[in-house]
Amino acid sequence: MMKLPIGERQTVAEGTERVVFGLSGKKFPFIAGQHLQVAVSKLLYPDPRGRSRVFSIASSPGETDKIAITFRFDSQKGSGFKRTLLELPLGSLVEIEGPFGYFTLPDDLNQSVVFIAGGIGITPFLSMIRFAEETRRPGAITLLYANRAEASAAFLAELRERDARNTNFSLKNKFGPLGADFVRQSVANPDQVLWYVAGPGAMVSLARQILFDLHIPPAHLFTEEFEGY
Numbered sequence: 297m298m299k300l301p302i303g304e305r306q307t308v309a310e311g312t313e314r315v316v317f318g319l320s321g322k323k324f325p326f327i328a329g330q331h332l333q334v335a336v337s338k339l340l341y342p343d344p345r346g347r348s349r350v351f352s353i354a355s356s357p358g359e360t361d362k363i364a365i366t367f368r369f370d371s372q373k374g375s376g377f378k379r380t381l382l383e384l385p386l387g388s389l390v391e392i393e394g395p396f397g398y399f400t401l402p403d404d405l406n407q408s409v410v411f412i413a414g415g416i417g418i419t420p421f422l423s424m425i426r427f428a429e430e431t432r433r434p435g436a437i438t439l440l441y442a443n444r445a446e447a448s449a450a451f452l453a454e455l456r457e458r459d460a461r462n463t464n465f466s467l468k469n470k471f472g473p474l475g476a477d478f479v480r481q482s483v484a485n486p487d488q489v490l491w492y493v494a495g496p497g498a499m500v501s502l503a504r505q506i507l508f509d510l511h512i513p514p515a516h517l518f519t520e521e522f523e524g525y
């Protein structure tokens with residue numbers, strides 16, 4: 297376990313908050329796509345789920361001075377934990393455990409991958425996309441990004457810029473529910489890529505069904521379910 301200060305906080309899209317923890321010389325090695333657990337020492341508001349949560353790391357391993365997470369927060373219905381994390385004074389120490397998980401890019405750097413992100417499910421992919429560009433990973437990455445509306449699509453401007461400048465990265469964007477047609481039309485060679493899906497449980501189940509109908513073998517599919525939504 298490591299204690300790190302809350303360094304920065306920003307609203308990055310409608311109902312979507314980014315929190316950065318400063319490393320100030322400490323090391324937190326991780327692989328893009330992994331997650332961590334954040335615990336506050338004391339809740340400022342009651343929370344039946346307790347004083348900790350799991351979040352994907354949204355920053356790249358190349359950003360060695362900080363680690364960042366991003367989460368949905370509803371100012372009316374949001375949990376006591378998230379409210380606490382957003383109201384603690386900057387510089388307050390939180391407990392970080394991890395990294396955890398195997399939702400990471402394949403070892404074969406030439407392997408093409410398709411990411412399907414439902415809303416806040418963008419977080420592990422953001423880390424992978426940033427890292428892949430920094431390290432000039434040769435395999436193609438296609439991101440299918442489904443959000444209810446443009447206003448709640450976090451990091452869309454950054455992803456559009458990356459799509460414009462990086463020939464290895466392609467963004468396919470959808471406002472509204474994920475659908476079979478969107479997936480089918482966005483990927484020309486579905487049986488030659490590895491598929492990664494992340495987001496709230498209902499969205500991951502929907503994507504799994506769409507990919508099953510496309511006859512994607514289970515061994516070509518990796519999922520990360522954001523339980524709790």
Ligand SMILES: Cc1cc2nc3c(=O)[nH]c(=O)nc-3n(C[C@H](O)[C@H](O)[C@H](O)COP(=O)(O)OP(=O)(O)OC[C@H]3O[C@@H](n4cnc5c(N)ncnc54)[C@H](O)[C@@H]3O)c2cc1C
Binds near residue numbers: 365377523
């Ligand atoms: C491996 C892994 C990685 C994860 N990564 C992330 C991540 O990167 N980002 C992330 O956000 N979560 C992530 N999660 C989920 C995270 O751990 C929390 O469970 C989730 O964010 C819910 O947080 P919360 O319990 O604080 O609830 P809140 O989001 O605050 O919601 C509290 C309650 O209110 C309800 N609620 C919230 N908003 C609304 C609304 N607008 N309308 C109606 N009801 C509402 C919720 O359903 C919930 O019951 C991850 C989970 C796992 C297992």
